[in-house]
Amino acid sequence: WESVTYWVSFFGMDLVKHTGGCHCGAVRFEVWGSPDLHVFHCNCSICTKKQNHHFIVPKNQFTLLQGLDNLTTYTFNTHAAKHTFCKTCGVQSFYTPRSNPDGYGVAPHCLDPGTVCSVTVEKFCGEKWEESMQAHKSIRDMSKPASDTAERNKATPP
Numbered sequence: 001w002e003s004v005t006y007w008v009s010f011f012g013m014d015l016v017k018h019t020g021g022c023h024c025g026a027v028r029f030e031v032w033g034s035p036d037l038h039v040f041h042c043n044c045s046i047c048t049k050k051q052n053h054h055f056i057v058p059k060n061q062f063t064l065l066q067g068l069d070n071l072t073t074y075t076f077n078t079h080a081a082k083h084t085f086c087k088t089c090g091v092q093s094f095y096t097p098r099s100n101p102d103g104y105g106v107a108p109h110c111l112d113p114g115t116v117c118s119v120t121v122e123k124f125c126g127e128k129w130e131e132s133m134q135a136h137k138s139i140r141d142m143s144k145p146a147s148d149t150a151e152r153n154k155a156t157p158p
Contacts, residue, residue, distance in 0.1 A: 015061070020111040022086035022093050027067030029094060029106075033057050035117040037108050038142075043123070046076070046083065053121070054105035056097065056142035062104045099139050 016035045021028040037055045046052065067086065074083040082096035093110035097103070108119060133139065 016115045018106075018111045018115045019065075020093055020106070022067070022089050022091035022110065024086060024089040024091075026070040026088050027086045027091075027093055028065040030063050030065060031057055031094075031104070031106050032061040033106070035115060037116055037119045039108055039119055039121045040105075040139075041121050041123050046081075050092065052092065052095075052105075052107070053109070054095070054097070054107055056100050056103050056105055056139070058103050058145045060145055062094070062106070099133060100142060102144070103142065 014034065015032045017030055017032055019028070019030045033055065039053050039055050041047075041053050070087050071084045072087050074085070075081065078098060080101055081098040083092060084095050085092040091110065092107065094104045094106045097105040108116065
């Protein structure tokens with residue numbers, strides 16, 4: 001198989017089309033994101049149990065290609081996060097994070113090979129979620145469309 005990578009430049013950001021899915025193949029998606037992933041390693045109760053590492057993208061950069069009927073959702077506590085996973089194999093390849101309900105957290109280990117250049121992992125203290133969110137300066141912007149973020153950055157001097 002020959003791998004074809006699609007690149008676009010969007011408001012000064014280079015984006016690549018990543019594809020991926022669950023283990024059994026019932027759930028498939030594509031996501032436009034950086035080839036250099038900024039991955040969060042959270043230590044909240046559920047992320048610890050399932051080793052949830054994820055990068056965040058705006059909803060408009062994510063497309064579920066197949067498997068909607070094969071997804072089920074788990075919520076707890078505030079019920080803001082929607083932990084979606086495949087009913088057949090149990091793999092969570094993406095979900096809606098509490099920190100970014102307007103985006104998706106995508107599991108980099110569920111991406112097909114060939115489009116990721118590098119991965120930077122940032123620890124996020126989910127045990128102290130409110131404190132961590134207040135201290136983090138950019139996590140909320142990660143699920144905003146690039147055009148919104150670019151406009152905000154122009155309007156807000158450094």
